Each structure stands twice: as C-alpha cells, then as structure tokens.
Amino acid sequence: MDVPSLQVKSSKHTYPIIVRPGCRTSLYDYLVQYLDGASRYFLITDDQVASLYLEEIESSFPNSEKIKSYILPSGEQSKSMNQYEKAITAALEFKLDRKSVIIAVGGGVVGDLGGFVASTYMRGIRYVQVPTTLLAHDSSVGGKVGINHPLGKNMIGSFHPPSLVLYDPECLLSLPPKEWRSGFAEVIKHGFIADREFLKWLTEEISSFDQVDMALLTEMLIRSIKVKAKIVQEDEQESGIRAFLNFGHTLGHAIEGEMGYGKLTHGEAVAIGMKFALRLSERYFQTKLDYEPYLSVMEKLGYELDIPHNLNVEQLIHRMKLDKKSYNQVINFVLLEQIGKATLVEIKEEILIDELTGKVG
Ligand SMILES: NC(=O)c1ccc[n+]([C@@H]2O[C@H](COP(=O)([O-])OP(=O)(O)OC[C@H]3O[C@@H](n4cnc5c(N)ncnc54)[C@H](O)[C@@H]3O)[C@@H](O)[C@H]2O)c1
Ligand SMILES: O=C(O)C(=O)C[C@@H](O)[C@H](O)[C@H](O)COP(=O)(O)O
Numbered sequence: 032m033d034v035p036s037l038q039v040k041s042s043k044h045t046y047p048i049i050v051r052p053g054c055r056t057s058l059y060d061y062l063v064q065y066l067d068g069a070s071r072y073f074l075i076t077d078d079q080v081a082s083l084y085l086e087e088i089e090s091s092f093p094n095s096e097k098i099k100s101y102i103l104p105s106g107e108q109s110k111s112m113n114q115y116e117k118a119i120t121a122a123l124e125f126k127l128d129r130k131s132v133i134i135a136v137g138g139g140v141v142g143d144l145g146g147f148v149a150s151t152y153m154r155g156i157r158y159v160q161v162p163t164t165l166l167a168h169d170s171s172v173g174g175k176v177g178i179n180h181p182l183g184k185n186m187i188g189s190f191h192p193p194s195l196v197l198y199d200p201e202c203l204l205s206l207p208p209k210e211w212r213s214g215f216a217e218v219i220k221h222g223f224i225a226d227r228e229f230l231k232w233l234t235e236e237i238s239s240f241d242q243v244d245m246a247l248l249t250e251m252l253i254r255s256i257k258v259k260a261k262i263v264q265e266d267e268q269e270s271g272i273r274a275f276l277n278f279g280h281t282l283g284h285a286i287e288g289e290m291g292y293g294k295l296t297h298g299e300a301v302a303i304g305m306k307f308a309l310r311l312s313e314r315y316f317q318t319k320l321d322y323e324p325y326l327s328v329m330e331k332l333g334y335e336l337d338i339p340h341n342l343n344v345e346q347l348i349h350r351m352k353l354d355k356k357s358y359n360q361v362i363n364f365v366l367l368e369q370i371g372k373a374t375l376v377e378i379k380e381e382i383l384i385d386e387l388t389g390k391v392g
C-alpha cells in the first residue's frame with residue numbers, strides 16, 4: 032500500500048499522513064495497515080459530510096457490527112459542551128473500550144471535537160483524522176483538539192496526536208467557494224510565517240478555486256502540511272515556535288467569538304486578522320513588508336479583509352486578553368519581521384486601540 036506523504040514525530044508516537052486522491056474508499060484497509068488492531072470503530076462526522084461520503088466510507092468496512100457512525104449537526108456551533116457530552120454518551124452506549132478507535136471524518140469542527148472526545152474518553156483512546164475540508168489540512172495535524180466556550184475559542188481542550196491522518200483531496204471538490212477561501216487562509220498563513228517561496232508559488236498558481244487541478248492541489252496540501260508538521264514536531268505543546276501558527280488568530284478568534292461562532296468562517300476571520308497583524312508588523316518593526324501583492328490576490332479570490340464595522344473595540348480587546356498567548360492581561364501578537372519570518376511580541380493596549388479605532392464601528 033501507500034508510502035506516507037509525511038511522518039510526524041509526537042511525544043507519544045510517530046504518525047503517518049497520507050494524502051492520496053481516492054483513499055477514502057479504502058479507509059478500512061488503511062486502518063488495518065497502520066493501526067495495531069482495534070476492538071471497535073466510532074466514526075464521528077457531520078450531517079453534510081455524511082450525506083456526501085458516509086455510505087462509501089462505511090461500505091469499506093467488512094464487519095458492520097464493529098463500526099458505529101455518529102452524526103453531528105454541521106457548523107462551528109457543534110464545537111460545544113453540549114455536543115461533546117452527547118458524543119461521549121453515544122460512545123459509551125456503543126461500548127467503546129480502551130482498544131477502540133475514533134475516526135473523525137470531516138472538517139476542523141469534526142476533527143477538533145472528535146479528537147477531544149478521543150483525548151478524554153476513558154482518559155484517552157486513539158483516533159484517526161480523515162479531513163474533508165481544505166482547512167482541515169491544518170486542523171488534522173498537530174494534535175490540538177478541543178471545543179469552544181462562549182467566552183473564547185478552543186478554551187477547553189488538550190494536545191492529543193492522531194494515530195493516522197488520511198486525506199483524500201477529491202473530497203475538496205464538493206466544497207463551496209466560501210469553504211475553499213476559509214481553508215486557503217491557513218495555507219497562505221503557512222507561507223507568511225515560514226516559507227516565502229511557497230507563498231509566491233501559491234499566489235502565482237492559484238487564481239481561482241474553480242476546477243483546481245488535482246496534482247496541483249495535492250502538491251499544495253503537502254507543502255502546506257510540511258510547514259505545520261515541522262513546527263509541531265519541534266514544539267508540540269506550544270512553549271515557543273508553535274505560537275507562530277497563531278498568526279492572524281489573536282484578532283481572528285476575537286472576531287469569531289464577538290460575532291457569534293459560525294457567522295464568519297474561521298479562515299475568513301483569520302484572513303482579517305492576518306491583514307491587521309501585517310500592518311501592525313510594519314508599525315512595530317518600522318519596516319515595509321511589501322505584502323500588498325499577496326493581499327490583492329486574496330481580494331481577487333473574494334476575501335473581505337477589513338474588520339466588520341459593527342464590532343466594538345473594547346470588547347475585541349477584552350477577548351484578546353483572554354487569548355491563550357496572553358499573560359497577566361498583556362496581549363501577545365504573532366508578527367512578521369520579514370515575510371517568512373515570524374516572531375511573538377507584546378503589544379501595548381494603546382497601540383491596539385489606536386490601530387482598531389476608525390477601522391471598527
Ligand atoms: N486543531 C487545530 O489545529 C485547528 C487548526 C485550524 C482550525 N481549527 C478549527 O477548525 C474549525 C474549522 O474547520 P473547517 O473550516 O473545516 O469547518 P467545518 O468543519 O465546520 O467545515 C466547514 C463546512 O464544510 C462542510 N464540509 C466538510 N467537508 C465537506 C466537503 N468535502 N464537501 C462539502 N462540504 C463539506 C461542513 O459540513 C461544514 O458545513 C474551527 O473550529 C477552527 O477553530 C483547528
Ligand atoms: O496548531 C496550532 O498551533 C495553531 O495555532 C493552528 C491554528 O490554525 C488553529 O486555529 C488552532 O486551533 C488555534 O489554536 P489556539 O490554541 O489559538 O486555540
């Protein structure tokens with residue numbers, strides 16, 4: 032069978048990432064090849080993904096008694112305490128044990144929630160990520176799993192690396208343009224923080240999300256995942272450089288929470304946060320980053336990069352103080368010294384008020 036596209040070393044084990052068009056229909060074979068047996072499989076997905084892919088995935092399993100599918104309502108609101116508890120209850124009712132495996136088939140919502148269920152069920156069982164969105168090339172790697180709290184994004188969670196990531200790029204062909212944009216924001220982010228050449232390549236090669244060539248898409252996914260994998264391998268639990276993956280997220284997460292989860296996609300909010308962080312980088316480092324050509328490609332792809340006007344500056348600052356990178360109420364931002372070179376810096380509240388005022392309602 033396939034050689035993994037990448038392997039990621041984690042503190043618990045090394046896991047393969049396989050990116051291969053069509054692989055979803057042989058999911059069971061991959062589980063047999065890469066996992067050392069399983070008593071039962073608990074497949075978590077959402078209603079939209081289920082209607083597109085569940086039947087063909089389930090039918091790859093020879094023994095239907097060993098697998099149970101659990102379907103969440105699609106959307107960011109499912110990353111909640113309520114949905115988490117319901118999923119745990121269903122897992123208990125299906126009698127999962129410590130040798131069982133959870134399979135998260137879907138986007139980042141399913142992956143984050145399913146991974147969190149796996150990380151806490153009987154104090155932790157194995158799980159497999161089967162990403163079906165472009166965004167999930169990011170969320171399926173690195174083991175950050177969790178759910179939201181009304182007061183902040185991903186406030187309840189843990190680090191729990193998957194045992195396998197099986198990514199079928201063909202699934203992306205059914206994504207609507209909004210979801211392509213959401214995921215592409217995280218691809219661009221990987222270029223901005225760590226790989227200028229990749230960023231240039233991206234903005235030259237991707238001028239539309241219609242009819243993306245499968246070979247090009249696969250190459251893009253692997254290059255983008257490589258950036259993430261290298262960082263999480265070096266700093267799994269975010270004591271240093273992993274914070275760079277949060278470029279655009281300090282303001283992005285505050286906007287998502289303030290608007291109400293799901294109003295903007297995660298990537299749309301991160302894209303706004305990246306533009307803000309780029310401008311802040313120029314001010315902080317007193318330099319020109321010449322990022323405009325990249326933002327103009329993003330605008331052509333349909334991104335709205337300005338902060339929504341109905342938001343309140345004080346509330347955004349309040350939320351940014353709750354961000355996981357903040358200490359003693361001091362807000363830390365991932366900024367760029369150069370394109371491709373990120374760093375984490377403390378930003379004074381006055382500067383943020385000054386930058387946000389006039390740009391927000
Ligand atoms: N854990 C991490 O490291 C990490 C990284 C980035 C983002 N995230 C999280 O990921 C979440 C966002 O993930 P997302 O953008 O994948 O959202 P999502 O899971 O909500 O998926 C977006 C929408 O696309 C639908 N969908 C999924 N696959 C599809 C397909 N193949 N065809 C058609 N529709 C499909 C879903 O049903 C949903 O409506 C956020 O909660 C974010 O915080 C986590
Ligand atoms: O993997 C990481 O680390 C990231 O920061 C990736 C982000 O794209 C992702 O949105 C992550 O969930 C944010 O983590 P958080 O710790 O800020 O909640």
Ligand SMILES: [Zn+2]
Pocket residue numbers: 169217280297301
């Ligand atoms: Zn993100």
